Amino acid sequence: MGTLYNDKTPFTRVFLFTGLALMAVGLIFGLIGGLQYLVPSFLKAQLSFDKIRPLHVSSMVFWIIMAAMGCVLTYIEEHTGRKLYSARLAKVQFGFFLFAILSIFSSYVMRIFGGREYWEFPPMLAIPIILGWILFLINFLLSIRTLKNQPVYVWMWLTGVFFFLFTFLESYLWLIPYFRNNVVNDMTIQWKSYGSIVGSWNMLIYGSSIFFMDKISGDKKYSRSPIAFAIYFLGLFNLMFNWGHHIYTLPTHSFIKHISYAVSMTELLLLGRIIYLWKSSLSTTQKHYHQPGYRFMAAADVWIFLNLILAITMSVPAINIYTHGTHITVAHAMGTTIGINSMILLAMIYDIMANSGRKIIPFKQSLKFGYWLANISLFVFWVALIIVGILKARWQMSVDQEPFGSMMSQLRPFFMIFLGSGTTLAIGFLTVISILLTQKPLSQST
Amino acid sequence: MRFDTTITGVFATLLIAFLGYSFYLYADLPQQNGPVSPQVAQGKLLWQQHNCSACHQVYGLGGYLGPDLTNVYSRRGSDFIRGFLQAGVNTMPAFHLSEQDMEALLAYLKNIDQSGNADPRQFIPQTYGHIVQR
Ligand code: HEM
Numbered sequence: 050m051g052t053l054y055n056d057k058t059p060f061t062r063v064f065l066f067t068g069l070a071l072m073a074v075g076l077i078f079g080l081i082g083g084l085q086y087l088v089p090s091f092l093k094a095q096l097s098f099d100k101i102r103p104l105h106v107s108s109m110v111f112w113i114i115m116a117a118m119g120c121v122l123t124y125i126e127e128h129t130g131r132k133l134y135s136a137r138l139a140k141v142q143f144g145f146f147l148f149a150i151l152s153i154f155s156s157y158v159m160r161i162f163g164g165r166e167y168w169e170f171p172p173m174l175a176i177p178i179i180l181g182w183i184l185f186l187i188n189f190l191l192s193i194r195t196l197k198n199q200p201v202y203v204w205m206w207l208t209g210v211f212f213f214l215f216t217f218l219e220s221y222l223w224l225i226p227y228f229r230n231n232v233v234n235d236m237t238i239q240w241k242s243y244g245s246i247v248g249s250w251n252m253l254i255y256g257s258s259i260f261f262m263d264k265i266s267g268d269k270k271y272s273r274s275p276i277a278f279a280i281y282f283l284g285l286f287n288l289m290f291n292w293g294h295h296i297y298t299l300p301t302h303s304f305i306k307h308i309s310y311a312v313s314m315t316e317l318l319l320l321g322r323i324i325y326l327w328k329s330s331l332s333t334t335q336k337h338y339h340q341p342g343y344r345f346m347a348a349a350d351v352w353i354f355l356n357l358i359l360a361i362t363m364s365v366p367a368i369n370i371y372t373h374g375t376h377i378t379v380a381h382a383m384g385t386t387i388g389i390n391s392m393i394l395l396a397m398i399y400d401i402m403a404n405s406g407r408k409i410i411p412f413k414q415s416l417k418f419g420y421w422l423a424n425i426s427l428f429v430f431w432v433a434l435i436i437v438g439i440l441k442a443r444w445q446m447s448v449d450q451e452p453f454g455s456m457m458s459q460l461r462p463f464f465m466i467f468l469g470s471g472t473t474l475a476i477g478f479l480t481v482i483s484i485l486l487t488q489k490p491l492s493q494s495t
Numbered sequence: 496m497r498f499d500t501t502i503t504g505v506f507a508t509l510l511i512a513f514l515g516y517s518f519y520l521y522a523d524l525p526q527q528n529g530p531v532s533p534q535v536a537q538g539k540l541l542w543q544q545h546n547c548s549a550c551h552q553v554y555g556l557g558g559y560l561g562p563d564l565t566n567v568y569s570r571r572g573s574d575f576i577r578g579f580l581q582a583g584v585n586t587m588p589a590f591h592l593s594e595q596d597m598e599a600l601l602a603y604l605k606n607i608d609q610s611g612n613a614d615p616r617q618f619i620p621q622t623y624g625h626i627v628q629r
Pocket of ligand 1: 076
């Protein structure tokens with residue numbers, strides 16, 4: 050299958066390269082931010098924390114989005130056995146995104162903010178993103194052609210592509226005074242959209258990963274099985290209705306909170322299934338252990354398990370009042386975007402590169418080093434954030450709160466661990482990224 | 496074929512439920528939604544333009560370097576906030592705002608303060624894991 054699409058649309062790989070480059074800069078911004086937790090004056094004049102946070106978060110969000118788009122575009126061709134409907138459309142799509150990303154970074158550096166969490170750039174810059182995404186949607190639909198008899202991953206891609214557009218537009222409803230005049234109303238709709246946006250890119254990534262696993266195992270039964278569709282619908286149900294777990298403390302409609310609490314708990318089914326299948330997935334792991342791409346998938350499995358437990362716990366309102374507004378939320382956000390999204394994307398990028406006439410790197414030496422360093426560091430990083438969160442939760446709930454500043458200075462030792470493990474995490478990932486980016490092409494004939 | 500119909504059916508049902516829920520919420524926003532004074536509206540834009548949420552939370556959502564500011568207006572009063580913004584501290588930059596902008600930002604902080612209470616200590620856990628506000 051690999052050679053079949055060598056001559057298809059290699060341009061889609063540019064999305065992956067750009068994504069990897071964004072991840073590399075994002076890591077550096079993250080390190081600067083972590084250092085500013087400890088040394089507030091560090092780079093304060095040039096890149097103060099109000100610039101660094103959006104630079105870091107946007108780099109990472111665009112790493113995920115670019116890489117997810119690149120994987121979907123590539124795998125569509127493999128799935129259909131045809132070229133994309135239009136390579137030119139994909140190029141224009143890429144152009145819109147590149148323009149948006151460069152403009153967004155410049156606006157942050159010049160302190161021109163739109164100031165909405167996660168999309169902190171001026172609203173104008175959402176326009177190229179929306180246009181680029183519409184081209185993606187068109188190209189996707191015309192390349193797939195039909196929904197008849199499609200495996201689950203095509204449905205997941207469709208869901209991701211459609212819902213990202215819908216929820217991204219929804220996150221700009223605040224431009225209308227009716228939605229922004231009251232802070233509670235504004236935040237309700239804002240977090241409704243954010244909750245689902247993350248679910249949307251997860252659909253693109255998980256869908257691609259199912260395609261990838263089918264390919265590795267050579268078994269296409271799973272992606273057409275009722276259980277695969279049941280899990281997909283469970284995910285879709287959560288994407289649509291669980292977002293209220295972000296706003297339990299907001300004085301919004303109480304039915305939103307009840308619905309979200311109930312819907313979030315359905316994820317226990319997923320957790321149960323993972324535990325139930327643990328043994329058999331272990332034997333699959335052993336079977337494909339020699340495949341480097343598979344190693345990253347195996348790591349993602351462990352991170353899914355750990356983060357799912359954390360997420361379900363945080364979704365219980367009586368626990369959420371402790372964890373909300375603390376670094377436990379950051380542990381959840383980075384735990385999932387790094388441990389799950391980034392690991393899966395790296396696995397697939399590895400696979401795609403290996404299939405596009407580049408030399409396959411065995412899972413040895415520096416790749417192995419980078420992989421283990423990143424995963425072990427991530428564990429320490431994640432635990433440090435959870436501990437910081439627990440300590441802040443204790444402070445938040447204490448009757449006689451000491452001043453915020455002195456609470457934060459007591460947390461310094463843990464911020465040091467956060468920065469230290471963040472540094473080794475970054476070294477690990479940068480090693481992996483540099484290997485992927487400098488992979489030598491095989492001789493032209495392959 | 497039958498399998499396809501089931502899938503399309505479930506998908507369509509969920510989609511309709513989602514769109515219904517979404518548009519219901521747009522039409523029936525949770526709080527009384529009167530127009531706000533131009534000053535408060537201006538204050539909100541300033542809050543966003545200065546990216547206060549990179550370091551601060553409102554109702555527990557935002558960045559984590561600084562404290563939650565939902566109820567800072569009633570907790571600290573306008574004079575304290577004014578002084579804090581003008582002077583800054585090592586972790587927070589000083590903001591050199593015009594008098595008009597300062598008034599607007601304060602009006603916004605007062606506005607969010609009046610929208611509710613974000614203190615997690617006022618919630619009482621229920622046996623089934625939910626919470627009620629005191
Ligand atoms: C692939 C790697 C990474 C990804 C995908 C990632 C992603 C993210 C995301 C999504 C957030 C927003 C969290 C939230 O709002 O709850 C965040 C915040 C942050 N990250 Fe990362 N991150 C990565 C690596 C790092 C590293 C290596 C560091 C270095 C210490 C770091 C430091 C930070 C800091 C300081 C924040 C801001 C926390 C705050 O608001 O105070 N990140 N990151």
